[in-house]
Amino acid sequence: MSPGDRRALAAFLRHRREQLTPSDVGLVPGGRRRTPGLRRDEVAVLSAVSTDHYERIEQARGARPSLEVLGAICRALRLTLDERDHVHRLAGHEPPARHRSQGYADPGLMCVLDALAPHVPALVTDDLTTVVAQNPLNVALLGPIATERGLRRAFVHRWFTDPDLRGRYDPAQHDQLGREYVADLRLASGTRPGDADVRELVGALESASGEFRRIWALQEVATRRTTHKVLHHPQVGRLDLECDVVVSPPSGQRLVLFRPRPGTGTAERIALLGVVGVQHLEPSAPAS
Template sequence: MNSGDRQALAAFLRHRREQLQPSDVGLVAGARRRAPGLRRDEVAVLAAISTDHYERIEQARGARPSAEVLGAIARALRLTLDERDHVHRLAGQAPPARHRSQGYADAGLMCVLDALAPHVPALITDDVSTVVAQNRLNVALLGPLAGERGLRRSFVYRWFTDPALRSRYAPEQHEQLGREYVADLRVTSGARPDDPDVRALVDALTAESAEFRRTWARQEVLPLRATRKVLHHPEVGRLELQCDVVVSPPSGQSLVLFRPQPGTGTAERLQLLGVVGVQDLAPAAGA
């Protein structure tokens, strides 16, 4: 590992920040700006770090940023995978494996996520269901998932260990959804049998959830591509949704769309959720 080039890293981040407009990342421009591009505090919010922390990185001051922070900044600035890897090298770190998100979200999927934000709840996950980005309507629907740490970043982990999240879904669907999530996880486990992150997730779920142990023992293998879900939201009521999964080949990450089922009143309730459910939410960067 080399020592990196903090000045070059600062210059690169500053240049990328100045090229972005608020509308490029799903923000409202607001009052007239004195400088081009995003403000540092806006990048910090999008990356879920403090403004002071981001300023220190862009000014080449302080401790070397962690891989997780670099991934979150790459997500906030809508960097490509190659640009993300470049940022890690400038920081003196080996780029993470392409299948490891570490806070990074595929730039192409982020563009779609931003475009969907006003009307369709959507989130981005990696292949172990780590939620790396949500639009604000998805945060209003499921709660903030992308900002979690450790195993709690994984939706499948939360499904089997977090009753509050699970309670939003219709009880009659719980068993079938659990089977779908586990069958999808087994696809990843088979593709990377020696990966420590995959192994840690499976081991933790095996230790903590009897339901997961029973479901894992079924040996079902099927990638998750589409499913129908019924949610009971505490503010807007019953939501009948078609969840479609769009996979990006370069990163292996998935965009999960929560489309309203026609004729159910769900579209109107999502419009209401867009008003009452996101009023107190900061910009968020959850299936």
């Protein structure tokens, strides 16, 4: 393992941070700033790490940052895949395979996610449904997933193991949606023969859920497409949504949109969700 170059890493991150404005990353611009770019505490919040931890990285102090923390910082700074790989090498890590997110999100999808934030719940996942980013409306809709750790960030794993998340979806759709998620997972697994991440996810689901085992045995394969979903939110009630999946060719990541279905009153309830929904969520503790 290369020792990397912590000073070069610190300089690179600082330079990229100073090139960004709050509006570039979906933050509300504040008053006049004494220095250009984002503040360190803003990058820390966007990365779901403590400010002290991020400051140590940018000052080339402390332990080498983990792959997950580096991925989250790369997501926060809207780095390209080439820039992400450069950051990992400077930190002394081998860059992850291009299909592994490690907390990183495609910057093009993040730009769209930010633009949608006021009106449309949306999230970004990798091909194994690991949620790497959510806008505030999506957090209010489904709860915080991107800030979780391990398999709890994989939506398909949460679908079969988290009754609170699944309980928000109309029970009449549970079987159909479960089969869609599993068929998509099987398709993704076929593109990664022998992959350790696939084995871990499928193995955990087979151990945890008889329903998953039954559906997995059906050998169904299909790409996720636009799906009509009905959710029952505890604060705003019934939501009729069209769920669209947009794939980014450079990274293979997906932008998942939850569009209000016209003529159902859902748009008004989504607007209400933006006001009251987040107030009922417990914040996750930042990583350090």
